[in-house]
Amino acid sequence: MSPLLDCHDLTVRFGGVTAVNAVSLAVDDGGDVVGLVGPNGSGKSTFLNAISGLVPAKGRLTVAGKDVPLGRPGAIARHRVYRTYQTPQVNPAMSCLENVLVASTDTSLRGVVGAWPLRPGMWRHEKRRWQEAAEALERVGLLDRANDGAAGLAYGERRHLELARALLARPRLLLMDEPAAGLNTAETSRLARLLRGVSAEGISAVVIEHKIGFIEELCRRIVVLEQGIQIAAGPPTEVWRDPAVMNAYLGEAL
Numbered sequence: 001m002s003p004l005l006d007c008h009d010l011t012v013r014f015g016g017v018t019a020v021n022a023v024s025l026a027v028d029d030g031g032d033v034v035g036l037v038g039p040n041g042s043g044k045s046t047f048l049n050a051i052s053g054l055v056p057a058k059g060r061l062t063v064a065g066k067d068v069p070l071g072r073p074g075a076i077a078r079h080r081v082y083r084t085y086q087t088p089q090v091n092p093a094m095s096c097l098e099n100v101l102v103a104s105t106d107t108s109l110r111g112v113v114g115a116w117p118l119r120p121g122m123w124r125h126e127k128r129r130w131q132e133a134a135e136a137l138e139r140v141g142l143l144d145r146a147n148d149g150a151a152g153l154a155y156g157e158r159r160h161l162e163l164a165r166a167l168l169a170r171p172r173l174l175l176m177d178e179p180a181a182g183l184n185t186a187e188t189s190r191l192a193r194l195l196r197g198v199s200a201e202g203i204s205a206v207v208i209e210h211k212i213g214f215i216e217e218l219c220r221r222i223v224v225l226e227q228g229i230q231i232a233a234g235p236p237t238e239v240w241r242d243p244a245v246m247n248a249y250l251g252e253a254l
């Protein structure tokens with residue numbers, strides 16, 4: 001069986017800089033979680049950007065065996081692959097609930113036909129969307145902030161809001177860029193527990209993170225980048241002992 005996500009020799013160049021150099025990574029369907037680690041500037045975010053089509057890239061990308069065109073934002077979302085960002089992307093002018101609801105926009109009941117004769121159906125449908133959005137907020141611990149403006153959220157809370165929005169879109173695969181950044185120890189372990197639950201539901205993920213405990217708790221396998229090159233891959237506890245990995249992290253606080 002082919003992996004859910006299969007990245008083969010992805011390469012991204014910015015002018016003379018090769019930010020990602022022929023990196024391959026595979027994630028299985030049904031809750032597999034792969035960690036992507038490496039020092040700052042090693043190309044981790046750029047790798048996720050390449051998968052998401054946000055930067056021009058070379059190589060081959062398939063989801064569930066189907067080719068996904070590179071360099072086209074949104075192409076991979078059709079396969080229910082969703083992303084959260086290193087800098088959380090929430091709309092500060094909207095409430096938390098509204099920020100989550102935008103993930104489930106449904107056009108099936110739009111237009112004159114949807115708006116008048118099918119109105120009872122539309123209301124039922126809307127009610128379900130609101131319920132699901134509220135459940136997603138509850139899951140990430142933000143239900144009591146549902147009607148507050150997203151502008152008032154702390155950095156870590158914005159990441160949780162982004163996660164709620166991604167979960168509501170019923171992903172098959174989540175791409176997460178430093179989801180635990182800005183969280184304290186208790187918040188980090190709560191997030192790890194939440195993401196383990198997400199994985200147990202069958203949602204797979206690629207997770208970029210610096211926090212070793214968090215990565216070990218979540219990931220079956222990790223891939224280590226240094227200056228755009230994959231220098232190691234395997235189970236986390238083995239990879240940390242690899243001299244090439246220790247060397248890459250020299251001088252970096254983990």
Ligand SMILES: Nc1ncnc2c1ncn2[C@@H]1O[C@H](COP(=O)(O)OP(=O)(O)O)[C@@H](O)[C@H]1O
Pocket residue numbers: 014017019038039040041042043044045046047
């Ligand atoms: N849009 C861009 N234009 C030019 N250079 C970029 C761009 N995005 C990232 N880079 C460069 O690519 C390299 C990898 O960056 P990044 O993927 O953000 O690293 P990481 O996420 O591992 O910290 C860095 O040298 C960075 O300066």
Ligand SMILES: [Mg+2]
Pocket residue numbers: 044045046086
């Ligand atoms: Mg980054």
